[in-house]
Amino acid sequence: MLKIKDLHASVEGKAILKGINLEVKPGEVHAIMGPNGSGKSTLASVIAGKEEYEVEKGEILLEDKNIDELAAEERAHKGVFLSFQYPVEIPGVSVTNFIKTAINETRKAKGLEDMPANEMLKLIREKSEMLEIDRKFLSRSLNEGFSGGEKKRNEIFQMAMLEPKLAILDETDSGLDIDALRIVANGVNKLKSKNNAVIVITHYQRLLDYIVPDYVHVLHNGRIVKSGPKELAHELEEKGYDWIKEEVNA
Amino acid sequence: MDLKDKLVSSFMAFENFVDVDAAIHDVRSEAIKTFEIQGFPTKKDEAWKYTSLNSILRHDYSVFPKEENALEYHDVKKYFIHDIDTYKIVFIDGKYSSHLSQTTHDGIDVCLMSAALSKPKYRLIIENYFNKAAAKDSLTSLNTAFSQEGAYIHIPKNKVVEKPIQVLHFSTGNESALMLQPRNLIVVDENSHVQIIERHQSLTDNPILTNSVTEVFANKRAIIDYYKIQNDKDSASLIDNTFVKQKRESHASVHTFSFGGQLTRNNLNFYQQGERVDSTLKGVTIIGDKQHVDHNTLVHHIEPNCESHQDYKGIFGDRSTGVFNGKVMVNKEAQKTNAFQANNNILLSDKASINTKPQLEIFADDVKCSHGCTIGQLDESAMFYMKSRGIPEKEAKALLMFAFSNNVLDSVKIPEIKQRITKLIAKKLGVNLGFDL
Numbered sequence: 216m217l218k219i220k221d222l223h224a225s226v227e228g229k230a231i232l233k234g235i236n237l238e239v240k241p242g243e244v245h246a247i248m249g250p251n252g253s254g255k256s257t258l259a260s261v262i263a264g265k266e267e268y269e270v271e272k273g274e275i276l277l278e279d280k281n282i283d284e285l286a287a288e289e290r291a292h293k294g295v296f297l298s299f300q301y302p303v304e305i306p307g308v309s310v311t312n313f314i315k316t317a318i319n320e321t322r323k324a325k326g327l328e329d330m331p332a333n334e335m336l337k338l339i340r341e342k343s344e345m346l347e348i349d350r351k352f353l354s355r356s357l358n359e360g361f362s363g364g365e366k367k368r369n370e371i372f373q374m375a376m377l378e379p380k381l382a383i384l385d386e387t388d389s390g391l392d393i394d395a396l397r398i399v400a401n402g403v404n405k406l407k408s409k410n411n412a413v414i415v416i417t418h419y420q421r422l423l424d425y426i427v428p429d430y431v432h433v434l435h436n437g438r439i440v441k442s443g444p445k446e447l448a449h450e451l452e453e454k455g456y457d458w459i460k461e462e463v464n465a
Numbered sequence: 466m467d468l469k470d471k472l473v474s475s476f477m478a479f480e481n482f483v484d485v486d487a488a489i490h491d492v493r494s495e496a497i498k499t500f501e502i503q504g505f506p507t508k509k510d511e512a513w514k515y516t517s518l519n520s521i522l523r524h525d526y527s528v529f530p531k532e533e534n535a536l537e538y539h540d541v542k543k544y545f546i547h548d549i550d551t552y553k554i555v556f557i558d559g560k561y562s563s564h565l566s567q568t569t570h571d572g573i574d575v576c577l578m579s580a581a582l583s584k585p586k587y588r589l590i591i592e593n594y595f596n597k598a599a600a601k602d603s604l605t606s607l608n609t610a611f612s613q614e615g616a617y618i619h620i621p622k623n624k625v626v627e628k629p630i631q632v633l634h635f636s637t638g639n640e641s642a643l644m645l646q647p648r649n650l651i652v653v654d655e656n657s658h659v660q661i662i663e664r665h666q667s668l669t670d671n672p673i674l675t676n677s678v679t680e681v682f683a684n685k686r687a688i689i690d691y692y693k694i695q696n697d698k699d700s701a702s703l704i705d706n707t708f709v710k711q712k713r714e715s716h717a718s719v720h721t722f723s724f725g726g727q728l729t730r731n732n733l734n735f736y737q738q739g740e741r742v743d744s745t746l747k748g749v750t751i752i753g754d755k756q757h758v759d760h761n762t763l764v765h766h767i768e769p770n771c772e773s774h775q776d777y778k779g780i781f782g783d784r785s786t787g788v789f790n791g792k793v794m795v796n797k798e799a800q801k802t803n804a805f806q807a808n809n810n811i812l813l814s815d816k817a818s819i820n821t822k823p824q825l826e827i828f829a830d831d832v833k834c835s836h837g838c839t840i841g842q843l844d845e846s847a848m849f850y851m852k853s854r855g856i857p858e859k860e861a862k863a864l865l866m867f868a869f870s871n872n873v874l875d876s877v878k879i880p881e882i883k884q885r886i887t888k889l890i891a892k893k894l895g896v897n898l899g900f901d902l
Contacts, residue, residue, distance in 0.1 A: 263853045267845075291855035303850040307871030308864055313854075316864065321855040356868075373854060 216241045216412045217262070217381055222273035224261045231257045233437035234273070239381070242409040246423055246448060247416045249434035250456045255416045256300060258434065259385045262414075263297035264290045277381065291317075292324040294380030294411075298370040298387050305357040310369060311339065313357045314376050321377065342375040346402045363390025371402045378406070383414045388422035400425030420452035433459055468522050468644075473501050475528050476610055483613050489582055492596050496609035503603035515788040515820045516759045521702045521728055524672040526644035528611070530559030534637040536668075538565060544666045545631060549881050551662075552630040554616045558637055559645045561614060565633075575630055578615040578648050590619055594652050598680040598708035600734065605706045608678040612648035615677075622655035622684075629660040629879060634677075636701070638669025649679040653687040660879060664694045667701035679707045683715035685739070691719045692882055696889055697726040699754065706732045713739025713768070720877060721748040722886050723758045724893050734763040735773065737799075742771040749870045749886075751893050753782035753813075762791045766799040766829075775806040778870050781817035792824040793834060800829050806836040811843060811869060863896040 217239040224232040231254045239245050249255050261268045262275060264287035275282050282290055305313065319329045330338075343353060346368055358366050367387050374382055384403070388396055403426050407413060415426055423431075423445065431447040432439045435456070440463045441447070451459075466474075476497045480490065505522060506513040534557050545553070552575045555565035561577055568576045574587075581587040582595075599605050616632045636643055653659055667673045683689050695703060703726055709717050723729050735744045750758045764773040779787045789808040810819045823836040843865050851861035867890060877883045 260849075263849075265849050265853075286858070287849060287852035288855050288857045288861075291853055295853075297853050299850060299853075303844070303847045305847055305851075305865070305868050307868035313851075313864075316860065317851075317854040317856055320857060320860060324855070324857075377854070 216243075216278065217414075218276040218279070219262075220274050220276070222261070222275065223271040224257060224268050225271055226257070226268050230271070231268075231437055232261065235437070235439060237432065237439065239412045239414060241412055243430070244407070244413045244415065244426060244428045246428035246431045246445075247414060247434055248418065248431060248448065248451055250460075251418070253434040254437045255434050256385055259297055259383045259414075259416055262383060263287055263295055288320070289324070291377075292321050296374050296377055296379030296382045298367070298374060298382065298384045300386040300389065302358045302366045302370055304359045304361075306359045308357050310353045310355060310357055310372075314339070314373055317373065318376060338376060342372055345375065345405060346372050347398050348372055364392060364395040367391055368395060368399055371399050375402060375406055380411050381414070382406070382411070383416065385416045386418065387415070388417055388419065396422065397425060420448045423448045435459060435463060468526060469501075469504050472528055472607065472611075473497060479529065479611060486582070486588070488592070489595070493610045493612070496606040499601055499606035500603050500610060503606070506603060512761060512790065515786075516728070516730055516757065518728070521672070521674055524642040524674070526642045526672070526674055527640040528644050530643065530645070531639070534558055534639050536562065536565065536635060536637065541565070541635060541666075541668070544633060544635075544664060546629070546662060546879075546881050546885060549629070549879075551628050554630070554632045556614065556634045556647065558635070558639050558643060559614060559647070573621065573624055573626060574617065574619040576617050578617045578650060579613055581617040581650065582613065587617070587619075590652055594680065594682055595650060596680070598682065598710045598736070599678055599706070600708065604676055604704055604732075605678055608646045608648055608676050608706065611646045612678070615648040616651070617649070618651045618659065618661070620653045620657040620659050622657055625658045626660070629662055632661065632663045634665045634675065636667045636669060636673045638671040640671070642672040643674075645673065645675045645677075647675065647677045649677070651679065651681045651689070653681075653683050653689050655685045655687065658688040660690045660692075662692045662694065662882065665697055665701070665703055667698045670698065670700045673701040674704075675702070676704045677706065679705070681707065681709040681717065683709065683711045683717045685712045685714060687712070687715045687717075689715075689717045690878055691717070692877070692879070693719065693721040693731075694886075694889075695722060695726055695729050695758075696724040699725070699727050699756070701726050702728040704730045704732070707734065709735045709744070711735065711737050711739065711742045711744065714741045715739070716743040716745075718745035718747070718876065720873065721760070722889070723748065723750040724752065724889055726756065726758075728757045730759045730761065732761045734765075736765045737767050737771045737773070740768050740770045742768070744771075744773040745876065746773070746775045746777075747873045747876060748777040749873045749890070750777070750779040750781075750787055751866070751870075751890060752780075752785040752787070754785060755783070756785045757787070759788035760790070761788070764793050764804065766793070766795040766802045766804060769798060769800045769802070771799065772803045773805065775808075776873055777808045778873055779808070779810040779819055780813065780866055780869070781810065781819055782813040784814070784816040786817065787819040789819070789821040789838070790824070791822070791836070793826070793836070795827040795829050795832055795834065797828040800831045802829060802832040802834065804832070804834040808838040809869070810838070810840045811866070812840060813843070859894075860896050863891065863894040866890070866894060
């Protein structure tokens with residue numbers, strides 16, 4: 216699904232990623248953990264195609280095709296989805312109109328006609344019910360005045376609508392209370408299949424109780440310094456990150 | 466001969482030709498004198514500091530429209546709001562087109578200024594209202610001197626006019642260059658309600674200069690919603706002088722949508738002459754190339770307990786230029802005034818510019834007056850967010866610009882107009898969004 220080889224990236228001349236290697240196979244869930252400033256969000260943004268980040272070296276392959284040169288929307292059309300840590304407010308555009316536009320633009324890029332209105336409505340109803348989203352919520356302006364939990368739930372709603380091959384969840388657990396966390400995690404779990412993959416970026420182990428990873432990677436100073444099974448997340452929760460830093464420095 | 470001399474010397478011939486009362490004749494003669502003394506405004510005038518008329522005044526305009534040029538409805542249908550039933554007052558090259566119009570005298574008067582100025586049955590209204598709101602500046606005076614044709618709308622009390630009234634001015638290129646001076650009078654009596662849509666549309670590449678004056682009177686508890694659609698060709702320029710006088714508890718709104726034309730100047734003036742008056746002035750400007758749009762607004766709070774809401778959005782691409790000059794005056798007596806003004810702009814290119822200038826003159830001490838103006842670029846993080854969801858650059862930009870203009874569109878009460886404006890914006894931005902906001 217996703218192969219990242221020796222990826223170096225910088226923003227405004229400052230090196231952030233310093234040689235990332237990662238392989239994610241279909242059906243897998245990978246967790247990327249690490250202390251603040253280790254480069255987790257940068258990695259997510261670079262995979263999604265944020266232009267401010269300069270890829271200096273290395274490559275990103277999606278289904279064995281290099282996506283380095285693709286614009287963010289082209290990566291989205293190929294099935295990459297990034298759930299934002301801080302979803303952007305867009306006043307004046309409703310959740311429904313936004314998702315309709317996203318779906319139909321993606322279809323257009325694949326040479327398909329717009330999704331028929333009744334089919335779209337059915338899909339919206341189905342996915343919003345799954346995430347326990349109120350209908351009134353869908354006619355509100357995108358993310359405007361949403362609580363932290365509503366914003367994250369809306370991200371997962373969009374993910375459910377777009378059915379990506381590779382979903383990257385950037386700190387999706389931040390700002391969520393325990394009930395919202397459970398709903399969001401259930402949503403992600405329902406969307407999981409043997410044909411898609413999920414990368415969960417998180418600071419804490421909490422979310423990983425619900426979305427259980429196959430692998431856990433620790434990012435530190437722009438490199439993956441440790442990888443292991445899901446138990447590694449528990450160890451990090453207990454011992455913090457300092458021991459890893461020491462290990463790396465030793 | 467320059468345009469000013471041509472206009473002044475044409476005036477005598479014009480006066481002999483038109484059929485008006487002696488009283489009106491005096492008003493006109495006075496007005497041409499004012500114009501002769503003041504001349505066209507220049508950048509030396511404070512109110513015209515950022516808008517130069519030089520480039521549009523150099524053409525050799527015909528100042529009297531001659532023939533009526535026939536147009537077929539199906540050729541110009543797209544310029545009408547045609548999916549709803551409306552009254553229509555249509556002019557072609559300044560002449561009334563009965564063929565395209567749909568006027569009425571059934572309980573209300575929706576007809577022609579030329580008729581109102583010459584027929585005895587309208588005398589009382591003309592005496593009470595004609596030229597009673599218009600300012601005495603040079604361009605308004607010039608229009609007053611030549612005022613003969615335009616829309617005349619009188620709604621007597623307690624009438625809710627269900628059908629909106631469309632006022633359309635077409636120019637066909639009959640003349641190599643044409644100057645038009647439409648004069649509109651709108652009087653809405655107690656408790657009545659009317660909606661008006663105004664559009665100037667050139668069908669030619671020949672230069673067109675329109676210097677329009679509209680006087681609007683909202684009497685006690687009247688409601689007037691006025692929509693101006695400015696999407697003209699690059700060879701056409703418009704100076705719109707609109708004066709709105711409001712009596713107590715009346716509500717008046719003017720929405721101006723400026724998407725086209727070479728030079729557009731909107732002089733929009735509101736005078737609140739009673740308590741609990743509500744005035745709304747809103748606009749969306751989206752221009753490119755070398756287009757220029759100037760909004761020059763005045764809200765004069767004269768009586769207590771009144772409100773005004775101004776909200777102007779501008780999006781400027783290429784080498785286009787914009788001006789917003791918003792003046793709010795609050796008299797000493799106008800306590801408890803609530804005046805709001807906002808002007809937000811997005812510059813899409815390094816070569817585009819906007820000059821924005823709020824001016825508040827407040828003489829009362831118990832008022833709420835707020836104003837704010839911003840100039841920015843499109844939000845990059847919002848762009849990335851949308852692109853990451855598969856929305857391409859162009860469409861993402863368009864969505865952001867829609868979002869930006871949305872609270873102006875929000876207060877448009879006629880859905881068909883909102884739809885039309887949405888489509889015009891989409892066309893202007895070169896996108897097809899597949900939904901109506």
